[in-house]
Amino acid sequence: MANAPVLIAYIVKDRPSKKSRWLRIGVAFPHDKGSGLTVILNALPLNFDGRIVLVEPKIDPEEFPPAIPPPADEAG
Numbered sequence: 001m002a003n004a005p006v007l008i009a010y011i012v013k014d015r016p017s018k019k020s021r022w023l024r025i026g027v028a029f030p031h032d033k034g035s036g037l038t039v040i041l042n043a044l045p046l047n048f049d050g051r052i053v054l055v056e057p058k059i060d061p062e063e064f065p066p067a068i069p070p071p072a073d074e075a076g
Helices: none
Strands: 007-013 021-030 037-041 052-055
Touching (some): 021 052
8 A cells, every 4th residue: 555645534513504514534545456435534533424525735745744654663
């Protein structure tokens, strides 16, 4: 899996007469073996309308930390 996400996952809650509320819940990476994406969600809301929005990052993806930290070196 690449270290930088290509898409960011949000849930969007529309609110009457207010701006919609966007909550980041995960990331998507190109699939390791062929076409497609691997999606990693850090949260799944219990009360939402079922809409998850995937958008490209607005900043350079290289600035994102890895979604899953590498395992600690057990020998060290």
